[in-house]
Amino acid sequence: MSDIQILELDPADGDLVSGAFEVLRAAHAADAPEAPAPHEGKFRLGLLHPVPDEDQTVLIAVRDGAVLGLADAGYPNRENLHFGWATITVHPEHRRQGVGSAVLDAFIADAKGRGRTTLTLDTRLTWEDGVERSEAGRRFAEKHGFEAALTWINRRCAVDALDPALEQELLEKSQAAAGDAYEIVSWIGRTPEHLLDTMARIDSTILAEVPLGDLELEPETIDAELKNAKADRNEAMGVIPIQTVALDRATGEAVANTAVFVYDDPEYTDAFQGITIVNPEHRGHRLGTLLKILNLRLVRENHPGVRTIWTDNADVNAPMIGINVILGYEILDAGAEFQRKLDA
Template structure:
């Protein structure tokens, strides 16, 4: 495609940053308008404040000064150094012109230059009786040698999906099942300093506990320094965690955790459910349900603008899907990571 250049987006170039965000906005409107809209503040501030445990780059396809497509890429920088991921979007007015292919070729070359041998692309899919999605992303990935490796289901839940009596009954059932072996602690914003170490330990179990399909990813160790660096980034980006944990009174260790992430934006109606995790030895006590209901109440009390919470779960994660269905989560669509391996 003549005159098409692929460059890395400079966060200081306001015109190109605005053009890149416009690609994301227009692609969302065309492909999945029912899903949460991209958030301008999160996008622009995310360019300035990359994840502390990743090298991140946003590549853009530019012709005559206009941004036609974006590839947001990331490479873990502490563990899983074989891995890289990208999310590619083309403006609806400029599709089927080779833009996405040019961005993908650039991403692959960049990743190989960093010694990465396993790469993924993500795309939306139709899931069961959810909203029908275009197969263009899947076909694009497969055409370029990527194979489906992990499938997930996107769900949404109104913050008042349950009537108050039903919610209270669920909560009391969960409290009875948990008994008095646990201290329940909640907070908004940064993890309290005295809990950073135990929360770092529970965060370090996430990659071992969540279903990863055919993705070959090893555990990622989180320490207090990284935990605090992630908190710094959230604060800089206006992202607020709302978090509830269960601490085993016998050991003083956090053994269950849930978090929702909201934006510091009175006009943005969506929040995002993070990982809910329960230590294997402490399952069967309804801690997941207990923490999620208490955390939901914190969201309602402190973020009145939030009307919906979004989550995605691997299609094989039956226990968490079961909890979410009881809490009122409804299927929107699906998604998948497509993976391709290269020789070292």
């Protein structure tokens, strides 16, 4: 391993960026070809336009100018300053040679240098009757002292999975359950200026509401400035949010929210379901189902090239899993977050 260099990927180094993307492409083809393929444009632009509320780095293992593996790492920079995460990927032709351990060691050293004490790695797993996945990722994490902390289920849904009559019936039932108490508002792209503050407030509840397993993360404080910064990044990367929310007519506050993210690339047929959240005080009115069906229709109308929407939910998130099953989502596989505390 002495001939391997660990470098921080420079977004301006076209050859190394291409090499890093080739690692992701080859690993996808070998490990999970049924899952959405990595998108080269999004990868390159994501390096140039980092997430505003995380400090990001990509650590690469290089030998003779070729990228063998990488750790795509991030560190929250507003809350959860104890935390760091990484996804480690090694080119299939260079596995079992210590490349993964080398980039993991570099990630751990980088995290310690930033004062982080809790780290996570993620990997795919087999789930129920889904596609069988290798156990290599789990074994790698456990070998290096990481323990499973959160499991989620990856599901996919064709945009036309539901029979149109059934979809209309589900929509009308959810509209009846919601009644007249809510104004339903949709948009494509940036959050409208007059809704920024209320959307920031509902976004700030996400980590308090979604199941986190054994991960110890405090809720984030989202504000209008951060939402605009994230919107700037989406626009720079060609990522288009399609969003539908329910506003409480009594207060004007957003109390339920869903979003699907598509790429500004007609050749890319996958889209990604973001967090769907309903304020606890407003549950029981089928708002989750209502918003997701309306948003699905917006996806179909505005991006007819999209064929599949992908989502993941914590394995214990029964309410959202129930909605997704009704809408036609099918299990692909699972993923898990493995956690290690450096001061333990």
